[in-house]
Amino acid sequence: MQYQANTLEHHWMPFTANRDFKAEPRLLVRAEGVHYWDHKGGQILDGSSGLFCCAAGHARPEIADAVARQLREMEYCPPFQLAHPAGFELARRIAGLTPEPINHVFFVNSGSEAVDTALKIAMAYHRARGEGQRQRYVSREKAYHGVNIGGTSLSGLMKNREAFGCVMPGVVHMRHTWLEENRFTRGQPQHGVELAEDLQRFVDNYGGSTIAACILEPIAGSCGILVPPKGYLERVREICDANGILLIFDEVICGFGRTGKAFASQSFNVTPDMMTVAKALTNGAQPMGAVAVKDEIYDTIIDTAPEGAIELFHGYTYSAHPAACAAGLASLDIYKKESLFERAAELSPYFLDAVFGLQDIDLITDIRGYGLIAGFDLAPSPAPGGRGIQVQKALFQAGLHIKFTGDTGIIAPPFIMEKKDIDRLTEILRKILSEV
Numbered sequence: 001m002q003y004q005a006n007t008l009e010h011h012w013m014p015f016t017a018n019r020d021f022k023a024e025p026r027l028l029v030r031a032e033g034v035h036y037w038d039h040k041g042g043q044i045l046d047g048s049s050g051l052f053c054c055a056a057g058h059a060r061p062e063i064a065d066a067v068a069r070q071l072r073e074m075e076y077c078p079p080f081q082l083a084h085p086a087g088f089e090l091a092r093r094i095a096g097l098t099p100e101p102i103n104h105v106f107f108v109n110s111g112s113e114a115v116d117t118a119l120k121i122a123m124a125y126h127r128a129r130g131e132g133q134r135q136r137y138v139s140r141e142k143a144y145h146g147v148n149i150g151g152t153s154l155s156g157l158m159k160n161r162e163a164f165g166c167v168m169p170g171v172v173h174m175r176h177t178w179l180e181e182n183r184f185t186r187g188q189p190q191h192g193v194e195l196a197e198d199l200q201r202f203v204d205n206y207g208g209s210t211i212a213a214c215i216l217e218p219i220a221g222s223c224g225i226l227v228p229p230k231g232y233l234e235r236v237r238e239i240c241d242a243n244g245i246l247l248i249f250d251e252v253i254c255g256f257g258r259t260g261k262a263f264a265s266q267s268f269n270v271t272p273d274m275m276t277v278a279k280a281l282t283n284g285a286q287p288m289g290a291v292a293v294k295d296e297i298y299d300t301i302i303d304t305a306p307e308g309a310i311e312l313f314h315g316y317t318y319s320a321h322p323a324a325c326a327a328g329l330a331s332l333d334i335y336k337k338e339s340l341f342e343r344a345a346e347l348s349p350y351f352l353d354a355v356f357g358l359q360d361i362d363l364i365t366d367i368r369g370y371g372l373i374a375g376f377d378l379a380p381s382p383a384p385g386g387r388g389i390q391v392q393k394a395l396f397q398a399g400l401h402i403k404f405t406g407d408t409g410i411i412a413p414p415f416i417m418e419k420k421d422i423d424r425l426t427e428i429l430r431k432i433l434s435e436v
């Protein structure tokens with residue numbers, strides 16, 4: 001299908017320099033496998049799975065067919081007091097992948113909604129068990145938890161907060177885990193376990209019984225891939241357990257195989273109480289997110305409500321949308337049939353070798369990576385962020401898409417990439433980073 005984009009004026013683009021983009025647009029018009037094509041016919045290797053979504057590669061016919069079938073059969077089902085079978089089946093399938101005892105799934109439409117929903121579930125849970133005084137949240141510097149009011153309040157990225165006032169009260173931030181002495185560490189860094197003690201300090205300062213939840217990305221993604229220091233997540237878990245604080249892992253990027261297991265919690269052997277997911281849940285083909293919670297949270301909220309009453313006054317018009325459920329089921333089928341999580345694990349050493357092989361490039365000041373995700377920092381010039389956008393554009397011209405946050409590039413290939421694609425990816429990176 002062809003649309004004529006004769007005017008770019010009316011679409012206010014998100015997280016985009018609108019004036020700059022509209023002066024020199026980069027439009028994607030087609031995708032297949034590990035490639036996009038732009039409006040000038042140029043082929044672009046996708047080094048970031050779109051935006052960490054398309055783990056199984058682009059335009060998978062199995063997903064398109066499943067969505068089309070569902071839309072023809074029943075395009076919409078009201079999700080309050082009614083339901084359709086695919087929602088239950090997808091929840092069952094997700095619960096089959098999450099660690100025990102996380103077995104209950106609440107559907108939303110994005111990662112941001114998943115995060116805000118998780119915050120509300122945490123409050124409802126504590127209230128149901130007579131601890132409604134737990135209203136504080138602990139997040140972390142450099143965190144990205146989406147853009148809704150809750151997620152913005154949790155954000156540890158200054159640019160994502162500074163225009164938006166004080167947003168939600170009661171959020172405190174642990175320090176981030178980037179440390180000079182961990183530069184160029186592949187996998188989990190040796191240094192930094194002591195940074196988990198920031199949570200203990202909040203407990204000591206505010207009282208553990210006032211804190212509802214601590215939310216962390218197991219690998220901080222959008223800020224540029226901060227892999228948790230050895231022992232760090234374990235220590236956070238310990239402090240949460242000792243103080244009745246819920247631990248929420250935001251697995252919106254890590255979830256569905258990115259770390260080589262279904263979820264990062266399994267790669268790092270630390271089980272949270274709740275998980276937020278989105279993105280690869282539908283391979284990016286339909287907007288969908290979810291919050292998965294442990295049995296005790298679900299049982300407490302359900303069992304303490306009066307018989308016959310709605311237990312949680314929360315939900316979206318498009319929760320468990322039939323087309324999104326169809327896309328989710330088809331995606332999980334592909335992941336399983338093609339053993340894509342295992343493939344991600346197998347490809348990881350080759351991928352990390354290739355990316356860490358770039359460390360001799362003068363412009364690169366740090367590289368970090370785990371599984372099939374890696375970040376590299378560029379020396380800023382002239383002002384912070386300037387180099388990042390300059391390099392991102394030059395890479396695109398040279399046929400490679402990767403996501404940038406400021407001067408940090410984030411590489412997260414589709415799991416179906418072959419070694420030759422990884423070679424091509426790092427070849428283009430080396431060429432451009434040596435020229436700019």
Ligand SMILES: Cc1ncc(COP(=O)(O)O)c(C=O)c1O
Pocket residue numbers: 109110111112113115144145146147217221222250251252253278279
């Ligand atoms: C960890 C994390 N949480 C939440 C979000 C927000 O997801 P969405 O953009 O689907 O709202 C993102 C998006 O990148 C993310 O990386």
